[in-house]
Amino acid sequence: LETVPTIKKLRQKVENIRQAELERILIKMGDDVPKKQKKLIEELSKGIVNKILHGPMTSLRSDGSDARTVGETIENMYALERMFDLSTEEAGIGRR
Amino acid sequence: LETVPTIKKLRQKVENIRQAELERILIKMGDDVPKKQKKLIEELSKGIVNKILHGPMTSLRSDGSDARTVGETIENMYALERMFDLSTEEAGIGRR
């Protein structure tokens, strides 16, 4: 359970990247993009982010359920916090 | 330098995700997408992936250059290999 706040922060960090990139590209595309296409482009951005997050997120939530030790889960947490600068990260929601 | 093969495997892993998601969405979009837009959609997918990768990749390449110790870099490497299943990953290039 110690890793729960890290999940939140990592989600937030990556969501901020996704939103910023999505917005940047939609502006570049201009107003002539049909709604259906916009939806698919958004789906693409979520699909990529979610599939990349799956591994790291799973590595933060494995206490007891499999052979992985609690120690390893904590090590994963520290590594992710270092990699994504999560300790210094504001825990704001969806803010950029 | 021990972390170099991990960089390659992580790049490959994430590139495979990006390509699969991109292809999936382009098929959904059909043939009526102008080339300029396709280019921007591809740019979006690369932008997201590259910005997410920046932290983890940097954490694998910090021997000596800053205060971070070699030990931490190695820990980051092990954590990434666990998270992304990189030890069992085929080192093929761009294959899916």
Added chain:
Amino acid sequence: RVRSDLIRILKEGKKHLRDGHPGAAFVEFHLALSTARQLGDSVEEKKATRGLGASCQRQRKFREAINYHQMVLDKSMETGEHSGDTEAYGAIADCYTELGDMEKAAFFYDRYISRLEQDSDTE
């Protein structure tokens, strides 16, 4: 009201959220919710509900936010159309984390994580 109004209102709401005005966003999403219900559009209804949840979260009204995000999940159960579920699970877990209830947060993160590899959670 027609569908194009609804889309416009949802857009307004999102803009307010982005600009850091969750109170104003809440008002728009509330209007969007009743509009979507009038139109019988359950997908847009979920977007409006999610917007209400996000607006509450930004105002640190986490209990209220959880209720709205739970409404998204309920709607999915009702309709069998599960767009937005991944995000709802994640957001509920975020709220419980803020409330310090790590057990419940972990429960909902596990659901969130189990959906990460699925193909579509379109907004």
Added chain:
Amino acid sequence: RVRSDLIRILKEGKKHLRDGHPGAAFVEFHLALSTARQLGDSVEEKKATRGLGASCQRQRKFREAINYHQMVLDKSMETGEHSGDTEAYGAIADCYTELGDMEKAAFFYDRYISRLEQDSDTE
């Protein structure tokens, strides 16, 4: 030959790569390279060159691959237009890793990493 031919040939090349036929891909990219040069289109020229590099890599001809990827970087220097550079640095580093030259691999990965946060590396 016109631009639409070039686009078609590049597409063929990519398809061959995807289908696991790097030899056939190499042939297409070679044709694409000379076509792009005829048309004076340096962006498409880089794509063709990158395709040649990728084709060589898949055939484990890493030295040759490095030469092609380096040509992409040279073209960028020449034109001042740096699309494809991030990927070229990464690919060269991948090749050196395969060749067991970790020093050079690290050198090129550092260049690759330093470009990851930049805004555009459009293909």
